[in-house]
Structures are given as structure tokens and as C-alpha cells.
């Protein structure tokens with residue numbers, strides 16, 4: 104293969120967006136720039152669009168644990184009753200967007216201000232906003248034309264709250280089907296391989312070493328390498344390349360290239376606490392719909408089959424926490440339940456607790472070690488309890504109360520702070536939003552600088568969720584695309 108201009112590592116949300124943007128600069132009088140993206144192979148037919156059944160929005164749940172998932176899990180969490188939490192991450196073109204719940208949540212003004220501040224003023228709120236507009240024009244998110252009774256009833260009472268912004272979530276869908284990300288790579292060479300580490304000449308990144316069909320080889324590039332392998336894999340690639348905490352790297356026999364103790368640190372995630380109710384709603388949501396509903400979806404793109412389960416919700420108490428409404432028992436679905444269920448899943452928008460990613464060895468095939476340190480900052484637990492109580496109050500003091508036959512989790516007997524905290528420790532889950540493990544910023548201790556460059560190197564950038572300086576206010580795909588668009592502008596110069 105001839106030498107490419109840029110190598111992008113990982114064809115997930117950031118990688119596909121970046122490839123599209125860098126590739127689109129090949130038009131007009133500009134000399135052609137070649138972009139190569141590297142993504143592991145899932146299966147022989149992994150480049151074809153997913154079969155029709157998998158395009159049904161609610162099917163994302165059954166993709167977890169499939170061949171499209173890296174099947175990761177955390178170390179035992181001290182504040183979650185010692186539980187290991189399953190951390191799905193998508194694999195194949197589209198990355199985690201192959202298996203995600205497809206909610207499109209635009210960044211808020213708080214997010215734009217946070218990003219401007221992280222850049223030390225190098226990138227203005229306006230630039231971030233403009234980049235978001237480009238992201239939106241690429242995805243063209245859909246407003247669903249069907250929501251469940253659970254969503255309808257919840258929204259009608261939430262709309263009466265003064266400090267809430269309830270909403271039906273927009274979807275990353277086309278005609279009620281999961282978006283296919285592969286068309287974004289039409290100007291890009293795709294190599295199916297796993298990246299082990301970055302290759303350098305002096306301080307400059309000149310390519311990557313890869314494992315393809317079980318054998319090691321190398322790919323080189325003229326302009327450099329952009330890491331988009333996501334919040335878990337990007338820091339591990341940096342560490343294997345000798346960029347990280349010097350003492351940790353030496354322990355694994357890795358030559359230290361740049362001593363950057365913060366690589367892998369400041370990892371954050373949205374921890375979600377499901378408050379689950381049994382109801383007297385007329386409809387029970389089923390993963391396997393009737394033939395009539397399937398036909399309605401296929402022909403008209405509407406009906407219960409367009410549900411992505413997490414249909415609606417919004418930001419509450421002035422943006423302090425987010426809610427996802429599902430017409431299911433969040434923890435046992437798709438197993439049938441005795442009565443129609445509703446879950447109000449609650450997460451803090453910005454937790455203070457942060458964790459870290461480390462590598463157990465220098466072997467690229469070894470699973471990274473994930474310590475999310477959920478609730479290690481005590482104030483997060485206090486704020487989550489208070490959010491749970493807010494939502495219980497909303498349900499108990501509104502017309503929704505007539506529809507509830509039983510609170511299943513935490514349960515009516517769990518009223519005091521201690522027992523709600525026990526419930527959180529036992530039942531809360533990841534909302535699948537890890538960010539920040541290769542934090543961007545103008546401060547000297549951030550691994551990535553305000554131009555998306557890995558500090559202490561040349562020709563090496565990070566443009567994925569790992570670079571986000573903090574959790575975004577909502578679901579991160581729109582934020583990650585926004586970052587990739589500004590990174591592409593910066594990298595292409």
C-alpha cells in the first residue's frame with residue numbers, strides 16, 4: 104500500500120466523523136490527501152449494513168455482549184457493593200454507535216462554555232457551536248413519531264416543573280432504523296486490524312504497528328496519526344507507545360518516551376440509578392413485537408417498533424441530573440414482567456468522582472484494567488439520593504401516582520438516606536458514557552493540548568471521547584462528533 108497522509112486509529116463515532124471531514128478536503132483545487140482508518144474486523148461480513156432485525160431501535164440491548172462488543176468490565180467497585188460492572192464498547196465500523204441507544208443529545212451552553220474554558224480561550228464558544236451545527240447536519244437526527252404511554256404520562260407531569268427541560272429524545276436514525284456509519288468512509292482507505300502502538304522517528308509519530316490476521320506489521324503515514332480508539336483503548340495505545348506514567352510503564356518493561364502521569368486518569372462516566380415502577384398502563388412493551396407492528400415500522404417507520412427503549416427524559420433541577428424514561432423493568436428486560444413497567448433512570452450530569460484506566464501488561468491483546476471509582480467523592484452519593492427523592496416526589500404528587508401500582512426499586516420501604524444509598528450501591532449501572540481518560544486542555548498536566556496534540560510529541564493527536572475535559576450534560580455522541588469536527592479543522596490546518 105502507498106504511504107497515506109493521515110492514519111486514524113478506530114472507526115467509531117469520532118474516527119468516522121474525522122475521516123469524513125479530512126476526506127472531504129480532497130475536493131476542489133487542493134492536492135488530494137489520503138486518509139487511512141484502522142478498525143478491527145468483527146466478522147467476515149462486518150462491512151455490510153446490519154441485518155434488518157438489528158436495525159430495529161430497541162434491538163440495541165441484544166447487541167450488548169455480541170461480537171460487535173469488546174465485552175469489557177470494570178474492577179470491583181468499592182462503593183457499588185463490590186460489584187464488577189459490565190462496560191460494553193462497540194467494535195466494527197461505527198464503534199460504540201453500532202450498539203448504542205441512538206439518543207441524540209445536543210451539547211448545552213454549559214458544555215460549550217466548559218470546552219472554551221478548557222481550551223484556554225483558543226476555541227471560542229461560537230466555534231464549538233458551529234462545529235456542533237456541522238455534526239447535526241451530518242446526522243440529521245430524527246424526532247420519533249411514536250412514544251409509549253410511560254413517556255407520554257411522564258412528560259405531561261414533568262412539563263409542569265419550573266427548573267426542568269423534559270423532552271422526547273431525538274434519535275440517530277434513518278426512517279426509524281439505526282444509522283449506518285460506513286458511508287462516512289467513502290473517501291477513506293479502511294484497514295481491518297488492531298493497533299498495538301504508535302511508531303516514532305525522533306519525537307514525531309510516523310505510523311503504527313498493527314496486528315492483522317494474527318500477524319504483526321507496520322503502516323506509515325506522511326502527516327501523522329490521530330487516535331480515535333475511544334476512552335478505554337486510546338490511553339492504552341499511548342501507554343504501550345511509551346507515553347504515560349513513567350513508573351507504571353517501566354513496571355511493564357515499556358521504554359518511556361514521554362512521562363505523562365495523567366494518561367488514563369480523570370476517567371468519568373454517568374452512573375445511572377433506575378427507579379422502577381409497576382403500573383396499570385394499557386400497553387406492555389415487548390422486545391418481540393407483533394407482525395402487524397413490524398409491518399407498520401417497515402412501511403411507515405412508526406409504531407412501537409421505533410422505540411429505542413430510552414425514549415424520553417431530559418434535564419432536571421436546572422441541569423443537575425438527567426432522566427431516561429423506559430417502558431420496561433430496566434434491570435430484567437427483555438424477560439416478561441407480570442405487569443406493564445416504567446423505569447425512570449436517573450444520573451448526575453456531572454459527577455465529581457473520577458477513576459483510571461491502566462494496562463496489565465504491554466501485550467495489546469490483554470484487557471485494560473478499568474477503575475471507574477464510582478461514588479468515591481461522597482457528594483456524588485448525596486446528590487444522587489436527592490435526585491431520586493425529587494423524582495419520587497414528582498411521581499407521588501402528580502397524576503402519575505394513579506398509574507403506579509408499586510414502586511419496585513428502591514421500593515416503598517427504602518425511604519431514609521442510608522437505605523437509598525444501599526439501593527444505589529446494589530442496582531446502579533453504567534450509562535455507557537466514559538470520557539476524559541486523555542484529557543484535553545491548556546494546562547500543562549493534560550495529556551492533550553488545546554490543539555488536540557499529544558504533549559511532548561509531533562504528528563500525534565487525540566480526537567475521541569477520551570479527550571473530553573468533563574462529562575457532557577447528556578448522551579455524548581453529539582459532543583464527540585463536535586470534537587472530531589473541530590479537531591479535523593485544527594489538524595488539517
Ligand SMILES: Cc1cc2nc3c(=O)[nH]c(=O)nc-3n(C[C@H](O)[C@H](O)[C@H](O)COP(=O)(O)OP(=O)(O)OC[C@H]3O[C@@H](n4cnc5c(N)ncnc54)[C@H](O)[C@@H]3O)c2cc1C
Nearest residue numbers: 113115116117198199203204205206298332333568578580
Ligand atoms: C451500549 C451503549 C449505549 C449508548 N447509548 C448512547 C446514546 O443513546 N446516545 C449517545 O449519545 N451515546 C451513547 N453511547 C455512548 C457513545 O456511543 C460513545 O460516547 C461514543 O461512541 C464514543 O465515541 P468514540 O469515537 O470516542 O468511541 P467509539 O465509538 O467506541 O469508537 C472507538 C473505535 O475504536 C476501535 N478500536 C478500539 N481499540 C482499537 C485498536 N487497538 N485498534 C484499532 N481500533 C480500535 C473500536 O473498535 C471502535 O470502533 C452509548 C454507548 C454504549 C456502549
